[in-house]
Amino acid sequence: MGSITLEHVNKSFGEVQVIPDISLDIKDGEFVVFVGPSGCGKSTLLRLIAGLEDTTSGIIKLDGQDVTDAAPAKRGLAMVFQSYALYPHMSVRDNIAFPLKMAKLPPEVIAQKVDYAARTLNLASYLDRRPRALSGGQRQRVAIGRAIVREPKAFLFDEPLSNLDAALRVNMRLEITELHQQLKTTMIYVTHDQVEAMTMADRIVVLNAGNVEQFGSPLDLYKKPANRFVAGFIGSPKMNFVDGPEAAKHNAHSIGVRPEHFKLSTTEGAWKGTVGVAEQLGSDTFLHVQTDGLGLMTIRTDGDQTFKHGDVVYLTPDATRIYKFDAAGKAI
Amino acid sequence: MATKQTRALARTMMAPAVIVLFIWMIVPLVMTLWFSFQNYSLINPMMTGFAGWANYVYVIGDPSFTQALVNTLILVGGVLIITIVGGTFLALLLDQPIWGQGILRILVISPFFVMPPVAALIWKNGFMHPGYGMLGHLWKFFGLQPVDWFNQYPLFSVIVIVAWQWLPFATLILLTALQSLSEEQREAAEMDGANAANRFRYIILPHMARAITIVVLIQTIFLLGIFAEIRVTTGGGPGYASTNIAFLVFRTGILSNDIGAGSAGGVVAVIIANIVAIFLMRAVGKNLDA
Amino acid sequence: MARRVSVQTRIGFTVLAWAVALLLFSPILWTLLTAFKTEAEAIATPPTFFPQNFTLENFEAVQDRSDYIKHAWNSIVVSVGSTLLGLIIAIPAAWSMAFAPSKRTKDILMWMLSTKMMPAVGVLIPIYLIFRDLRLLDTVHGLTLIMTLINLPIIVWMLYTYFKEIPVDILEAARMDGAELWNEIVHVLVPMAVPGIASTLLLNVILAWNEAFWTITLTSGRAGTLTAFISSFSSPQGLFLAKLSAASLLAIAPILLLGWFSQKQLVRGLTFGAVK
Numbered sequence A: 001m002g003s004i005t006l007e008h009v010n011k012s013f014g015e016v017q018v019i020p021d022i023s024l025d026i027k028d029g030e031f032v033v034f035v036g037p038s039g040c041g042k043s044t045l046l047r048l049i050a051g052l053e054d055t056t057s058g059i060i061k062l063d064g065q066d067v068t069d070a071a072p073a074k075r076g077l078a079m080v081f082q083s084y085a086l087y088p089h090m091s092v093r094d095n096i097a098f099p100l101k102m103a104k105l106p107p108e109v110i111a112q113k114v115d116y117a118a119r120t121l122n123l124a125s126y127l128d129r130r131p132r133a134l135s136g137g138q139r140q141r142v143a144i145g146r147a148i149v150r151e152p153k154a155f156l157f158d159e160p161l162s163n164l165d166a167a168l169r170v171n172m173r174l175e176i177t178e179l180h181q182q183l184k185t186t187m188i189y190v191t192h193d194q195v196e197a198m199t200m201a202d203r204i205v206v207l208n209a210g211n212v213e214q215f216g217s218p219l220d221l222y223k224k225p226a227n228r229f230v231a232g233f234i235g236s237p238k239m240n241f242v243d244g245p246e247a248a249k250h251n252a253h254s255i256g257v258r259p260e261h262f263k264l265s266t267t268e269g270a271w272k273g274t275v276g277v278a279e280q281l282g283s284d285t286f287l288h289v290q291t292d293g294l295g296l297m298t299i300r301t302d303g304d305q306t307f308k309h310g311d312v313v314y315l316t317p318d319a320t321r322i323y324k325f326d327a328a329g330k331a332i
Numbered sequence B: 001m002a003t004k005q006t007r008a009l010a011r012t013m014m015a016p017a018v019i020v021l022f023i024w025m026i027v028p029l030v031m032t033l034w035f036s037f038q039n040y041s042l043i044n045p046m047m048t049g050f051a052g053w054a055n056y057v058y059v060i061g062d063p064s065f066t067q068a069l070v071n072t073l074i075l076v077g078g079v080l081i082i083t084i085v086g087g088t089f090l091a092l093l094l095d096q097p098i099w100g101q102g103i104l105r106i107l108v109i110s111p112f113f114v115m116p117p118v119a120a121l122i123w124k125n126g127f128m129h130p131g132y133g134m135l136g137h138l139w140k141f142f143g144l145q146p147v148d149w150f151n152q153y154p155l156f157s158v159i160v161i162v163a164w165q166w167l168p169f170a171t172l173i174l175l176t177a178l179q180s181l182s183e184e185q186r187e188a189a190e191m192d193g194a195n196a197a198n199r200f201r202y203i204i205l206p207h208m209a210r211a212i213t214i215v216v217l218i219q220t221i222f223l224l225g226i227f228a229e230i231r232v233t234t235g236g237g238p239g240y241a242s243t244n245i246a247f248l249v250f251r252t253g254i255l256s257n258d259i260g261a262g263s264a265g266g267v268v269a270v271i272i273a274n275i276v277a278i279f280l281m282r283a284v285g286k287n288l289d290a
Numbered sequence C: 001m002a003r004r005v006s007v008q009t010r011i012g013f014t015v016l017a018w019a020v021a022l023l024l025f026s027p028i029l030w031t032l033l034t035a036f037k038t039e040a041e042a043i044a045t046p047p048t049f050f051p052q053n054f055t056l057e058n059f060e061a062v063q064d065r066s067d068y069i070k071h072a073w074n075s076i077v078v079s080v081g082s083t084l085l086g087l088i089i090a091i092p093a094a095w096s097m098a099f100a101p102s103k104r105t106k107d108i109l110m111w112m113l114s115t116k117m118m119p120a121v122g123v124l125i126p127i128y129l130i131f132r133d134l135r136l137l138d139t140v141h142g143l144t145l146i147m148t149l150i151n152l153p154i155i156v157w158m159l160y161t162y163f164k165e166i167p168v169d170i171l172e173a174a175r176m177d178g179a180e181l182w183n184e185i186v187h188v189l190v191p192m193a194v195p196g197i198a199s200t201l202l203l204n205v206i207l208a209w210n211e212a213f214w215t216i217t218l219t220s221g222r223a224g225t226l227t228a229f230i231s232s233f234s235s236p237q238g239l240f241l242a243k244l245s246a247a248s249l250l251a252i253a254p255i256l257l258l259g260w261f262s263q264k265q266l267v268r269g270l271t272f273g274a275v276k
């Protein structure tokens, strides 16, 4: 079991309020991702749940039990750090066995569990190496191994993939998702990469300056962003925003159109513009179009389009997919 | 950084060190202060009771006190100047591309590991003795009259010995600082047309300033309390010519068994050290980056 | 080092550096050579460089006269004992300062260092009297206690600078893995800080070994360390140059070897990490 509940959690470092007031309800077995820009308090929130920091006020519950004042060791959670935080003086085997030793399990049981974890994570042939002698991906696996042997109530990940190269990141992303399907244990995963968030999460918490902007499934967030911040944060490339008279036509303070929701034409359309940079990815092409009076917009088209710098194009937003926001940025 | 529990734990873990040091500092100090206002002599047990400022008047009023104070300042200042100037020179030299760096470093650092009484004895008998010391032989070789160093230049001789002991320390630290100056920085200065003297003045010296402050701080801590070198060589003499404050207190309190006067001297020594300490801490505290 | 210098310059610097280094080393070299000379040869004019009649009799004489072995043993017990005791007190304190610092941490560190500034003579008399009343005068444990106290600030400082370089993540990982504080320190912090702890230990053994105020003032016969042993040779009637050299050599040799072995770590240690 591993449901996690936050009730009016507040955290200040001295004078600085990092998290004003957060309430969350994470269900048992859920994969929840915290996303948000750098410095918005993702790590802080995770560390509050872990017990590595204490709340200034508010309550944290694990399986309905108040653990606000419990030490990290007593909460039965496992954490995977961005730096992996492996014990450099211990072999891979001893690293993975450490939490079991701390739990005073008998040596046979420890050996058995370590072997099992090593096989699951493809680490069997590295067990006697020191972490120093492993690649980044292998280190990450050891860190995960150390977390899973404890059979924790929930896993906490703090940007575990950010030190890996792009290809490896995609691999590990799949492995972690797979692990979740196997174990069905609650996982909380912090990242600032919205692709990771979209692909891995059951539900996403979008954080901004210590506040929850929206909490919902990836598609919910994509289709029905609660406000301009979420709309801008979820989706890649970013949503295009337009204010002023053009927005007023839709009875909104500002409107947003995703790059993939345009019709593109060389002859006619709603907004006229000139192609600046065209980023060709093969499958897609991203056009950066300087529109007359509405600023720079990013347009996603298929990979066969061959627009050049300086070409004049006309853009027509898909009328059913225009997002409208009021003056406060709330979706209408 | 951490939870309340961790912080509470941290205070508990720090307590033994803080308490022990606090007791070590405060108990003897209070006792010294108490004794310094008492008539208390181990030779004359009849003499007891409150002494008022008498011990202080006796200690400070004695000409030996002024001399000891001056000697202390000369000793500390002299050693600091010799070790910093010499250390800078040696560090610059050892930083050059030379053969046998490793062995040279070992040779240069060695005096630092020699315990003070041995250093004093080696110099006193092996080098500065007018009859069979090496310097005596050298003087005779040039047809000169050997010098009786400890009688003619007692304080200077002590300074030489102490400087010999501390020169390696200064050299090593300044050398380390020097080597952390990046090659690029020097090359850039060279490209900018700075000659060797200008490079030293504008690039190297400012870079070493921090290391020099450290050397001053740490050496001063130890130099204020120079004791064994004096005890073994001159015994503070002739007269009070090589007596510093530390040795004066020892002379009065332990050798003459005048606890009251010795304590008054001790209190004065603490006050002087504190004045020096405040200055040093101000200068260096920022640098020490806690 | 990409500096281009001509071979002549290099030779010049090398000769100069060796000359200065040998000059600085000469007192130790002289002691080494004289220790193996006969008394007559030691004071001969003109002096000899190498011992003409190589002899070990000085060492025997020194052992007979002042019992080197006993003093050396006292030195070892006091310097190693006080350093270990200091480490036991200092490791938890340094852990607190490095990993759970508060606003006052820096002040406490400065205060600790400032206790080193207090001149020993300022407290000599009370300590002497307390020791006399507690019958600690001229005992090895009394001396060990004093040595622990005077080196404690340095031990705390050095450990603090080493601990600060250990990523706090790893200690937090241990906490998440269910380690209590004791396990966190014993199984994670200490093994990771072994190089730092070792150099702290070395440096403090050296400092305690060479300490020559308390060892001389608080001991006489029984608990005398090598500093007291060597001071007994300073009185004129005990003076025979060759024997004195043998005694000196015996007193400094152990720590000289230890110092050569650990000189790299020494700089960082002695500057509390302020010069890298």
Ligand SMILES: Nc1ncnc2c1ncn2[C@@H]1O[C@H](COP(=O)(O)OP(=O)(O)OP(=O)(O)O)[C@@H](O)[C@H]1O
Pocket (backbone or CB within 6 Å): A013, A016, A018, A036, A037, A038, A039, A040, A041, A042, A043, A044, A045, A192, B001
């Ligand atoms: N120990 C601390 N003392 C004071 N302020 C802190 C402390 N730890 C974090 N903060 C502040 O709290 C805010 C949130 O930090 P946090 O590390 O949670 O951000 P984050 O969302 O994880 O960012 P990133 O994506 O860069 O890791 C930041 O402004 C940070 O400066």
Ligand SMILES: [Mg+2]
Pocket (backbone or CB within 6 Å): A042, A043, A044
């Ligand atoms: Mg973070």
